[in-house]
Amino acid sequence: MQPSNKTQNQLNVGDFANTVLAWQHSHGRHDLPWQKPATPYRVLVSEIMLQQTQVATVIPYFQRWMQVFPNIETLANASEDEVMAQWQGLGYYSRARNLQKAARYIVEELSGEFPRELTDIEKIPGVGRYTAGAIRSFAYDAYGPIVDGNVRRLFCRLFGIEGQVTSSAVNKTLWRHAEQLTPKTNNRNFAQGLLDLGATLCKKRNPNCQACPFSTECVAYRENKIEILPTPKIKKTTPVKEGHFIWLEDNALVLEKRPDKGIWASLWSLPEVTEAPKGATLKGRFKHVFSHYKLEANVWQLNAPQDNSANNAVALHEKLGTYERQSSHTTSIKSREEFQALGLPAPIRVFIEEHWPHSNASE
Incomplete structure (x- = not known):
């Protein structure tokens, strides 16, 4: 007009x-x-x-x-x-x-x-x-x-x-x-x-x-x-998607750097999987709203082996079939000090801060 x-x-x-x-x-x-x-x-x-x-x-x-x-x-x-x-x-x-x-x-x-x-x-x-x-x-x-x-x-x-x-x-x-x-x-x-x-x-x-x-x-x-005025936007129903992430930690935490395209591109995150891993226990949940959908996420805890090595934990769970690395992601083991310096999505950082007490950090 x-x-x-x-x-x-x-x-x-x-x-x-x-x-x-x-x-x-x-x-x-x-x-x-x-x-x-x-x-x-x-x-x-x-x-x-x-x-x-x-x-x-x-x-x-x-x-x-x-x-x-x-x-x-x-x-x-x-x-x-x-x-x-x-x-x-x-x-x-x-x-x-x-x-x-x-x-x-x-x-x-x-x-x-x-x-x-x-x-x-x-x-x-x-x-x-x-x-x-x-x-x-x-x-x-x-x-x-x-x-x-x-x-x-x-x-x-x-x-x-x-x-x-x-x-x-x-x-x-x-x-x-x-x-x-x-x-x-x-x-x-x-x-x-x-x-x-x-x-x-x-x-x-x-x-x-x-x-x-x-x-x-x-x-x-x-x-x-x-x-x-301005003419209101036509409201659309925001879909809800369920997400699953892995918590694998003992003095260090397993994180993955996401690919350079897509949601949270190039940021570090808890490893994402398509479904709840076998034998995992629920660590916690979080919600996050994106521009085009709502995420309702479950974080599943996998146990580390007795030698307290997060690196060995990744290998063990890959062997057991409870965790599979995504080829497009970079998997790394991070201490608390290293974690603090990384770029992470806000909901992931908040969840980690709330569930990873400083007493568990590497000396």
Whole structure:
């Protein structure tokens, strides 16, 4: 659906930008850790972390990340395990792999120099249209249109845009508005203002329309459509899957590094099996929600042999047929000290911490 002509006429491009800038100056967020200094690398890291993750959650991860990987060279030269260890808990782990791919591309292909033009920024692995615009706006204070979840919600309500935001037609309309309304100067503050308006006023639930500088022009506010715009997604039933993992430990714990594709790719985990092993006892259960299904997991304990060797335990249970290594996984025996430094999925780490007392750790 196209925005009404009245709304288009009311929102002069220059006036719109000035209103956003004035509001951002008085009410926007000015103390986010990636804002000072807003280097291309810091902006890239923050934007990748902020994908599908709230600002409050990202801040401590960003700060720790910058201590370990203060520049793009340190990230490019880091091992995958080092990167995953810093990312664990943020979820959507493909973002971490893409971030390191981006770093290596910039270091190896561009001699460590970040590109400045939108088309060149979009060539960086893992960088899409929004992230490219954000890097250009925040790092270079240059023209860079942005449309993320906050801006989609703001524009859908402001212009009365109906339809699924994931549809091609709605997406084109949103980006057209972004391109037309983005000024040629002062882009850093303008982009931050758009994001802050969506995040702090034009929220998904309980928006503060009375404080919004665009309440008189807003189609959704005028037509009492705030609660139905953006058009709600069609709800689908989330399937539930049962999972089985192995606990095999005596002073050290058997872990497997998962393959570089699929769920929890490249992370260390308890060994996963297709069914409960013969003779195993239930160690415990945990649940975890993925974007497309819910996991209800059982963790089965296998006994180690009397010589207390986890290595021998793996061989023994393979011989007995109670455990089989997956060819796509890397099996390793880890002490508690080694375990602490690994990148693990959050639910796996929590389960291990709760069920592996420090008194059992190797001396």
